[in-house]
Every structure is written in C-alpha cells, then in structure tokens.
Amino acid sequence: MILHGVRAIYLRETLILRRKLVKTLLASAVSPALFLLAFGYGVGRGAQVGGVDYLAFLLPGLLTMSSMNQAYSIATEINISRFYFKVFEEYLLAPLHRWQIIIGETCYGITRGLIPVVIIGIYSLLCGVNLQFSPLFLLALLLHLAIFALLGFIAAMIVKSHSDQATINAFLITPMMFLSGTFFPVEQMPLAIRAVASIFPLTYSTQLIRATLTPEATVDYALFAVLGGILIILFLMAKRIVAKVEI
C-alpha cells in the first residue's frame, strides 16, 4: 500500500512508453550507430587505446552515454507533462508522499535507459567485440541509470519552462557526453578538461561500466562507493526540491 504511488507512476509511464516503443527504439538505435560509424570505423579505425582495440574502448562508452541520454530524457517528458499537458498535477493531488513520485520516475528512467543497452549489446555482437555482461556490470549500470534518471527528475523540477530545459542540456549534458571519457580516455585530455570531467558523474560511471564490460580490465571497486554517494546526494536533493514544488 505504501508504494502504490510508485507503482501507479511507473505503470503510467511504461504504458505510454509502450505506445511509442518503436519510435523510442529507433531513436535509441540511430545515434549510437552514427557515433560508431564516425568514430569507430572512421577516426579511430585500427587504433589502440589502453591496450585494447578502439572499438572495444568505444562501445562501452557509447553504451554508457546512450543509456545516460535515455535515462535523463525523462526530464523532457516530465517537463511536457508538467508545463504543457499538466498531467503532473495528478501526482501532486493524489494521496501519496512526494518521494514516491521521485522513485516512480527514477524506476521509469532506469527502464528507458535499458533500451540502448540492449541495442549496443547487439551492435557489439555485429562488430565482433566481446563485452562481458556480468552481475557487476548490472550493478554499475543500475547505479548509473538511477543517477541520471534522478538528475533528469531534478532538472525537470527546477526549470520554469520548457526552454530552460534546453539550456541545461546545452551546458551540462552535451559537455558531459564529450568530456567524460566516452570517445577518448580522460587521461589524454588537457588538465583543465580533466578538472571539468572530474565533476561529471558520467566520468565515473563510464570508467566503472567500461571496466566491468572489458574482460582485460581491472574494476576499481571504490567507484561503486562514489556512484552510490552521488546517488544518495541526488535523491536527497530531489526530495528537498519536490517538497517545494507547486504547479
């Protein structure tokens, strides 16, 4: 009974996702395919990074980046339902604690984030790259998706209009995509960029997920604690922000 709000919100979001699943699948498939072609078979063809083939380096980065995008994209959906269709009012009027809204939306963000994981898993098979989908990878992925779903939720709660959302994307999400070690190792970047990358959660989740997926790599377990800490901080922030939200 206490989680009825979480279940209701998750049900609502996934029912809508089912209605537009084909569009979502295609959107999730196209962007990583283009990056794979441009970087994997174009710029980085035949190159070696950290002792592995560039494709084996790139694919985990693409998986992390694409799943981040999908999990974070709940920001736009919440935004539209809040400012345009006003469906979000239904949550605020219902007899449920507001943390249930956070968890319901985060679970939905995690579900969305799994879509590109499956797609890039298929790409890796097509490219002949051996990715190791282990329980450790699943734990890292879960933390990663929860962080970016929460970030999306927070962004949706603090913006005052739909256009504010685009500003956040331009100044936070796009730089994060390119500077967090998706395409190139962070260590090869200039010091200033490395400093910027160190404040992005994507840097840590990319590093951890790449290590869990790559058989030759060593997993730094401290990164689980880092991601766990970020997750707790973001949840507390979200709880504080949503408590103050008015229509």
Add this chain to the structure above:
Amino acid sequence: MICAEAISCNGRPCEIEVQGLTRRFGKTLAVDSIDFRVGRGELFAFLGPNGAGKTTTINMLTGLLKPDAGEVRYQGERFDPHRLAVKRLIGVVPQHNNLDRELTAAENLLIHGRLFGMSGKGLQQRIGSCLEFADLTAKRDTPAGKLSGGMKRKLVIARALLHQPEILFLDEPTVGLDPHSRRKMWAFLRRINQQQQCTVFLTTHYIEEAEALADRVLIIDQAKIIAGGTPEQLKRSAGNYVLDIYREDEVQNEFFADRPAALQRLEQLDTSVRIRETTLEDVFLQLTGKRIAP
C-alpha cells in the same frame, strides 16, 4: 466535526471553511484575505472575471499552491496537504483537460485509481460505473486524445469522481464548450451533486452558469470577495428589477425593489427604456462598475 455556525453554511453542516486565505505572486496580490464557508452537499459557485483569483483559490484549497496566509478546514479539520487522508476527500477537475492523450479512457481512470491506492476488481468495477455515469462506456478503449472536447471534459470529471470524493472542485468546467454541450454539462453536474451526494465547488466566469446551477454564489473581483449569497438574495440586494436606460452612446441602469416602482420611474423618462428582471451580471455591474465578460 460540524462547525458551530451551521447557518452560515446555508443551513447545512460545514464542509469547507476558509479564513483569511491570501496568496501573492511577486508583487501581485492574487487572493486577498478571503473568508467563506461551504455547506455539505451544496452546489457552490465562485463567480468572477478572468484573473480575479478563482483558480489560485482552488489551487490553495486543493494543496497545489501554498497560501501565504490563512487556513482551510475540511469538515472542521485543518487542511494540511502532507496529511494524505484529507486528499481522498477531494476530487479536482482542473481548467485544462489534463488527460494522458496516448492512454485510453479506461487507462486514464486506471492510473488515477492506482494513484489513490485502489486496485483489483473494486477498481475495475468503479472504472466501469464512472464511464457509464459519464456516458463514455462506448469510448472505454478510445485514446483520450481522440475524444471530442465535451467527452474529454466528462472523462476528466469521471476521473475526479473515481475515488468517490466528498468534495468535487471544478475549475471553469464548461470553458471551451459550445452552448449545447455547456447545457448538457450543467445537467451532468446537477446529477453529480444529487446522485453522488457530493459537495460541488465550481469556479466560473459565466453568469448564466452560476445562476442555473448554484445553490449559493460568491462573487470575487480583483482578489477580494465582494458579495455572496443565493442567486435570489444577490439579485434582491441589488433590486429585483432593472431599467436599461438608453442614452446617446451608453446604457444606464437603475435598480428597483419591485416592478411597480420600476414602472413608475419608466413613465418619468422620455428616452428609450427597457424593463427586465435583475441578473447576476447586473449585481456584478452594480458592485464593480464593470461587466464580468467585457
């Protein structure tokens, strides 16, 4: 709990009690220390022009906005939106049709029921009966986005009734509907008030809607309540009859307690004059010097 001054709730137990409710948006005072009471089972209209503060008031009454000052009591208990039980008492029909357009009519109700902790056969039965009550059974599996304006409005109302609230708030329930659909909606709202035994609190800027539906009307203008009572009381306070006196480029109104007094005055005038019964529009005009719908 029943409030002591039941007489000020139109002779009924007090359902909603509002004291000193105030809300600002920046420098704008949207609602200025308003007080009123609504009796159980009443059909209560909050009448005023656009921007008067009606929606802000409903939003404060339902917990969507926090008041800067004042308090709301439901059945004698202070309203705290964080206390979940009180939210079950309330059903809200917002001004806009905030339906999930991709979901079917039944799915929209299903999600609402789940949000309110309903489940299983009980929820399915309630969905069926609400769709039937709103004459939407045939549209059960139609996406909400494909329903007509009137059907969408009915679906929003059916959704608000799903968890069997004791108080139903409707913010401008007939805005955007054509005159025929509006009259059908009035009959629907009367049916809700009578058959569902629900206290109905509606806001409107349509004079005829308040006159046709409400047991009591509260008139709000520029964030303040300027008059209240039954439509008959309000009209009586202005004068039951009015003369429209056509001058060169304007129409002046004079109010009279009865028809003979109005006729006596009419005989003294040497310009075009029309005699008619007073409406709530006249009451508003007399109180504010302007019309509700300019």
